[in-house]
Amino acid sequence: EATINKIAAGEVVERPASVVKELLDNSIDAGATEIRVEVKGAGTDLIMVTDNGKGMSREDSTLAFTKHATSKILHIDDLEKVLTLGFRGEALSSIAAVAKVYLTTRQKDSISGTKVVVSGGSIENVLEVGAAPGTTIAVESLFYNTPARKKYLKSMRTELAHITDVVTRHAFGHPEISFTLISDGKVLVRSPTSGDIFDSIVYLLGSESAKKLIPVEFKSDIVKISGYISKPELSRSGTDLQYFFINGRGISSKSISNAVRLGYYNLMPKGRFPASVLDLELDLSEVDVNVHPAKRYVRMSHEREVCDAVTLAVENALKVEQL
Numbered sequence: 001e002a003t004i005n006k007i008a009a010g011e012v013v014e015r016p017a018s019v020v021k022e023l024l025d026n027s028i029d030a031g032a033t034e035i036r037v038e039v040k041g042a043g044t045d046l047i048m049v050t051d052n053g054k055g056m057s058r059e060d061s062t063l064a065f066t067k068h069a070t071s072k073i074l075h076i077d078d079l080e081k082v083l084t085l086g087f088r089g090e091a092l093s094s095i096a097a098v099a100k101v102y103l104t105t106r107q108k109d110s111i112s113g114t115k116v117v118v119s120g121g122s123i124e125n126v127l128e129v130g131a132a133p134g135t136t137i138a139v140e141s142l143f144y145n146t147p148a149r150k151k152y153l154k155s156m157r158t159e160l161a162h163i164t165d166v167v168t169r170h171a172f173g174h175p176e177i178s179f180t181l182i183s184d185g186k187v188l189v190r191s192p193t194s195g196d197i198f199d200s201i202v203y204l205l206g207s208e209s210a211k212k213l214i215p216v217e218f219k220s221d222i223v224k225i226s227g228y229i230s231k232p233e234l235s236r237s238g239t240d241l242q243y244f245f246i247n248g249r250g251i252s253s254k255s256i257s258n259a260v261r262l263g264y265y266n267l268m269p270k271g272r273f274p275a276s277v278l279d280l281e282l283d284l285s286e287v288d289v290n291v292h293p294a295k296r297y298v299r300m301s302h303e304r305e306v307c308d309a310v311t312l313a314v315e316n317a318l319k320v321e322q323l
């Protein structure tokens with residue numbers, strides 16, 4: 001069983017940034033408005049996520065570590081939502097299989113909190129503790145029992161860049177939530193909380209970059225597109241300045257990226273990608289089950305139509321700017 005869990009864990013937990021992503025998703029699902037991420041040693045020594053969300057009962061806090069434990073399937077009607085967003089109840093059990101995990105949680109109305117210690121997949125201790133409302137999950141010594149996985153990690157700098165990217169993407173997806181990322185005592189990200197995506201961009205990409213942004217508002221039969229694209233000069237040879245969301249959830253999509261590029265025609269130099277932060281509002285029935293457990297590559301039933309709409313949205317936005 002332990003071996004199977006370790007193998008399965010590799011699917012979800014590829015690197016420290018995957019842990020950060022799963023923990024952030026859980027904090028967001030728990031309704032948190034403030035989320036703080038602290039890492040040491042680019043996440044290999046420590047990843048600690050603290051939120052002010054709804055917390056867990058004592059019973060749920062131990063259940064959370066069993067495979068396929070999810071509190072998120074409430075009605076059969078939710079199944080579609082569950083499939084779409086990837087609620088599978090696998091993240092915490094997978095993380096706990098390859099690290100030492102300390103969970104501290106308290107529900108607002110409880111007089112005390114619970115601390116659960118899990119190591120290599122088994123629960124070692126459950127204690128009653130004093131705690132602030134919300135949840136803190138500390139993940140120590142990631143991959144300590146899977147040396148092969150640990151070896152495969154890139155430099156600290158690269159792993160930290162992945163973590164920063166995950167936090168930044170979540171901050172763009174949720175401008176109403178305050179995200180803080182601290183690495184070895186240094187604040188790397190602190191997102192504003194006005195709820196306005198533009199403020200997040202100014203903060204996260206810098207005001208010089210923000211001056212090069214063009215607003216996008218577009219609606220077709222199946223998709224509503226909103227956000228910002230950049231003037232051609234704010235572009236990169238990779239897609240690291242592109243942030244795409246479907247109904248607020250960050251996704252990766254080559255076809256959307258290409259659709260954006262297409263809207264620039266010859267304005268965009270060859271091999272370069274404009275900065276863009278775009279949210280696509282789609283009916284959930286249009287979005288297929290996520291294909292990979294950890295990365296959010298999605299399939300859309302009408303991908304061609306959605307991409308055409310994205311291209312058109314970009315063309316229109318550039319026209320308004322007279323570019």
Ligand code: ADP
Pocket residue numbers: 022026027029030051053054055056060064065069070071072086087088089090091092093135
């Ligand atoms: P999933 O998110 O797919 O349900 P996870 O393994 O990520 O599965 O989490 C298992 C369960 O633990 C969740 O369904 C939720 O009930 C609980 N949980 C995890 N993290 C938190 C958190 N930060 N706040 C409240 N509950 C949480």
Ligand code: MG
Pocket residue numbers: 022025026089091092
């Ligand atoms: Mg989860």
